[in-house]
Amino acid sequence: MRITVTVDGTGYTDEVEPRTLLVHHLREKLGKTGTVVGCDTSNCGACTVHLNGQSVKSCSVLAVQADGGEVTTVEGLARDGQLHPVQQAFRDNHALQCGFCTPGMIMQSIDLLADNPNPDEEAVREGLEGNLCRCTGYQNIVRAVRDAAGHMRPGAGPEAEQVADGERTTTGVGGDA
Incomplete structure (x- = not known):
């Protein structure tokens, strides 16, 4: 086909x-x-x-x-050589070990933050339930998602517009956001 x-x-x-x-x-x-x-x-x-x-x-x-x-x-996800805020937060918070699960965790985290821009720890854990990591205890992943949420809120900086202007529908592709 x-x-x-x-x-x-x-x-x-x-x-x-x-x-x-x-x-x-x-x-x-x-x-x-x-x-x-x-x-x-x-x-x-x-x-x-x-x-x-x-x-x-x-x-x-x-x-x-x-x-x-x-x-x-x-x-x-990256734009103009800059990591997406969730990618950057995963890096800054050491939210990976072997890195195998990281792409899926990042993609699910972006979706989670589009639905809930200010999740507490429990909401992050629930939002990532379908993504498994065999290496970490998830604490740094949760910390990274909450850190990214702070950077992505409207008014938090230039990258905030990725969510504020419709990350849910544009998913940060091309010049859509």
């Missing part, structure tokens, strides 16, 4: 087998290797991307289901 999808602001038209998972299309066809294949059962969340502004586990979505859609991967 022929599909057309926008990934990280760039349009692609490709022939795909109907059974091809979005995660495999992103990695193997488009070279978006930041989207990690973890469990292939949608349990770990390492493959989380945004599809039309919503976080999805790309191992549970067929590429044909993304036809006509807009996908944002972890590679599409």
Whole structure:
């Protein structure tokens, strides 16, 4: 089947087998290797991307289901050489160890913050329940998400507009925000 999808602001038209998972299309066809294949059962969340502004586990979505859609991967978050505030907060708060789960954690965190721009610790833990980390005790991840929330609130700085102006629908792709 022929599909057309926008990934990280760039349009692609490709022939795909109907059974091809979005995660495999992103990695193997488009070279978006930041989207990690973890469990292939949608349990770990390492493959989380945004599809039309919503976080999805790309191992549970067929590429044909993304036809006509807009996908944002972890590679599409940085702008003008600056990390997205969530990426920066993960770095600043040492919210990773091996890094395998980090792309999915970051993508889910952005979605969480779009829904709740000021989450408490419990809300962060609940919002990240579908994303597993085998290396950390989650404390630094929670700290990073709460730190990013502070930087992304309206008036917090130039990057705040990514959420304030509609991170939920634009997902920070291209010049949409």
